[in-house]
Amino acid sequence: MLRIDLAARVPVYEQIANGLRAELVAGRFDPGDRLPTVRALAIDLGVHHNTVAQAYRQLADEGWLELRRHRGATVRERQRPSSRSDLAEPFARPLRELLAKALAAGLSRKLLVRELMDSVRRLEEGAL
Amino acid sequence: MLRIDLAARVPVYEQIANGLRAELVAGRFDPGDRLPTVRALAIDLGVHHNTVAQAYRQLADEGWLELRRHRGATVRERQRPSSRSDLAEPFARPLRELLAKALAAGLSRKLLVRELMDSVRRLEEGAL
DNA sequence: CACTTTGTATATCACTTACAGACAAACAGC
DNA sequence: GCTGTTTGTCTGTAAGTGATATACAAAGTG
Numbered sequence: 428m429l430r431i432d433l434a435a436r437v438p439v440y441e442q443i444a445n446g447l448r449a450e451l452v453a454g455r456f457d458p459g460d461r462l463p464t465v466r467a468l469a470i471d472l473g474v475h476h477n478t479v480a481q482a483y484r485q486l487a488d489e490g491w492l493e494l495r496r497h498r499g500a501t502v503r504e505r506q507r508p509s510s511r512s513d514l515a516e517p518f519a520r521p522l523r524e525l526l527a528k529a530l531a532a533g534l535s536r537k538l539l540v541r542e543l544m545d546s547v548r549r550l551e552e553g554a555l
Numbered sequence: 556m557l558r559i560d561l562a563a564r565v566p567v568y569e570q571i572a573n574g575l576r577a578e579l580v581a582g583r584f585d586p587g588d589r590l591p592t593v594r595a596l597a598i599d600l601g602v603h604h605n606t607v608a609q610a611y612r613q614l615a616d617e618g619w620l621e622l623r624r625h626r627g628a629t630v631r632e633r634q635r636p637s638s639r640s641d642l643a644e645p646f647a648r649p650l651r652e653l654l655a656k657a658l659a660a661g662l663s664r665k666l667l668v669r670e671l672m673d674s675v676r677r678l679e680e681g682a683l
Numbered sequence: 684c685a686c687t688t689t690g691t692a693t694a695t696c697a698c699t700t701a702c703a704g705a706c707a708a709a710c711a712g713c
Numbered sequence: 714g715c716t717g718t719t720t721g722t723c724t725g726t727a728a729g730t731g732a733t734a735t736a737c738a739a740a741g742t743g
Contacts, residue, residue, distance in 0.1 A: 438700060449655035464720065475702045480721065489659065497709040497720050515666055518657045525653065526674060527577040529646045531617065536678045538643055543671045543678075546654060550664045550671075566731060592689065603733050608690065625689050625740040 431472050439474055443482035451491050451502065458504040462492065465500075559600045567602055571610035579619050579630065590620065590628040 429446040431439055450456060462468070465483060469476035483500050486492045492500045529539055557574045559567055578584060590596070593611060597604035611628050614620045620628045657667055 433701095440700080445652045445655065448659055449652055452655045452658045465722095466720075476721085477703085477723095478701060481701090483721090491659075494721075496707090496722080499720075515662060515670055518653070518660075518662060518667070519670055521653055522650075522670065522674060524573040524577055525646070525649055526678070527573065527580045530580045531576055531619075532646075534643060534646060539646075540675050540678050542643055542647055542650065543675050546650060547668050547671050550654070550668055561732095568731080593691095594689070604690085605692095605734090606732060609731090611690090622690075624691080624738090627689075 429472060431474065433474075439472075440478045440481040440485070443468075443472070443479060444485045447482065447486060448489070448491065451486070456502045458502055460502040462500040462502070557596075557600060559602065561602075567600075568606050568609040568613070571596075571600070571607060572613045575610065575614060576617070576619065579614070584630045586630055586632040588630040590630070592627055 429443060431442055433439065435442065437445075447462075456462075462483070463471070465479040466476045469479045472479070483492060483494060487494045487500070491503060493503045494500055526539060530536070557571060559570055561567065563570065565573075575590075584590075590611070591599070593607040594604045597607045600607070611620060611622060615622045615628070619631060621631045622628050654667060658664070
């Protein structure tokens with residue numbers, strides 16, 4: 428389901444939240460679906476259950492999950508937020524820096540273009 | 556020149572390195588060019604000079620800069636690394652998670668596609 | 684040769700992260 | 714209904730990291 432890199436710079440709880448958010452945005456869960464309990468997922472990922480709980484709480488804050496004690500995490504109906512163009516600015520810079528890193532790491536421009544076009548295709552298909 | 560966000564999650568020294576790397580990859584500096592001294596850039600950015608020094612050292616480790624005491628940081632001739640396709644994998648996931656965050660933050664797919672296509676165009680022009 | 688400039692090294696403080704362990708309350712089986 | 718288990722949460726803690734402060738050695742500058 429998820430792959431966690433304990434040595435990565437980005438915190439584990441954020442890796443979990445990022446991974447789940449990606450699946451939620453992609454619509455891989457339906458409203459009402461139950462996510463694994465914090466302990467079950469923690470064992471599955473090999474981390475502490477508090478770490479998973481933190482990720483769940485973050486996604487709950489963002490409105491993706493509803494957390495009720497002893498009922499687990501249920502996927503919430505969440506209207507896709509309305510788009511505003513001034514939100515593109517904080518996205519453009521991370522993207523540019525990510526591309527710079529990739530180029531510096533040795534990826535060719537051609538390969539990067541292919542990756543980006545893949546993302547474009549997935550986006551236009553409504554997926555991620 | 557650079558914009559630093561002290562409140563951001565990514566460390567300041569890495570923001571500096573990222574920003575400079577983006578300009579270096581884009582070819583905005585010529586080999587032999589001098590970068591500002593650590594103290595000058597530190598004052599300009601409002602951070603400690605050690606923080607800038609750390610960014611410079613990272614870029615030097617990557618081969619972008621040559622650091623000689625009292626001579627400042629000079630931009631090195633650096634052959635663009637050869638591309639290998641297995642390098643695309645560690646790039647795809649950050650990209651996907653970045654897109655997911657953007658979608659979750661309210662960017663429309665259409666807007667994201669436009670940003671990505673902008674990047675593609677810049678890449679194909681040899682810039683960034 | 685005195686003074687400034689410049690990158691570096693060491694120490695310190697604050698913050699974050701992941702974990703440990705205990706807890707209260709809802710659930711399951713009887 | 715009652716008891717034991719399950720489940721998310723709370724509090725505390727040890728380790729690691731980031732940014733700064735400060736001192737230092739050596740090259741530049743007049």
